[in-house]
């Protein structure tokens with residue numbers, strides 16, 4: 001009996017969060033935009049994601065190259081968010097990285113982002129090709145999403161603790177992020193996604 005109540009509650013909570021998420025989107029919005037506009041935002045999003053990644057990776061690689069993972073993690077901790085903030089200002093867009101398994105609680109997905117992350121994860125599990133995606137949230141907000149995949153370099157901080165990540169290094173990560181969920185990845189795994197929000201100019 002208890003089990004049934006629990007299953008029922010899980011179902012109700014799931015259904016409520018689904019509708020809550022859907023409420024945040026305007027169902028007819030696609031009709032009011034044209035394909036050209038969609039493609040413009042897609043190109044813009046890809047460009048911003050590539051540039052932000054280049055700056056972030058450059059900084060990380062430099063810090064790791066200096067041989068100090070402690071420094072690399074500290075610099076990542078302090079700079080990643082302020083960097084995405086300053087790039088956000090430069091591009092007049094809100095640039096975020098998010099994931100279903102987060103390290104930094106500040107990167108937790110919103111309801112709409114979690115839906116997209118789950119879609120990417122399902123596609124990934126089926127071996128499908130993951131594509132950037134543009135979505136119109138309402139008359140003023142356009143969301144761009146693109147998958148983030150793990151490469152060999154990322155394993156230094158997102159691989160298996162004690163194997164890819166040294167025990168000492170893992171301790172440091174845990175000092176900054178006691179609730180870290182972002183380890184155990186392998187090369188080619190889906191790590192998360194870019195989430196860029198544009199304010200429509202009209």
Ligand code: HEC
Pocket residue numbers: 057060064069072073076077080081097098099101102103104105107148149150151153154155156157158182191192193
């Ligand atoms: C030197 C360690 C280090 C390396 C190498 C590293 N990361 Fe991270 N990563 C972090 C830290 C620390 C955070 C949390 C701080 C932040 O918000 O960036 C983080 C956060 C993230 C996030 C944001 C979501 C979350 O969990 O908070 C993504 C996505 C991410 N990393 C992907 C990658 C990818 C992909 C690579 C390889 C290209 C990579 N990282 C390489 C340390 C690292």
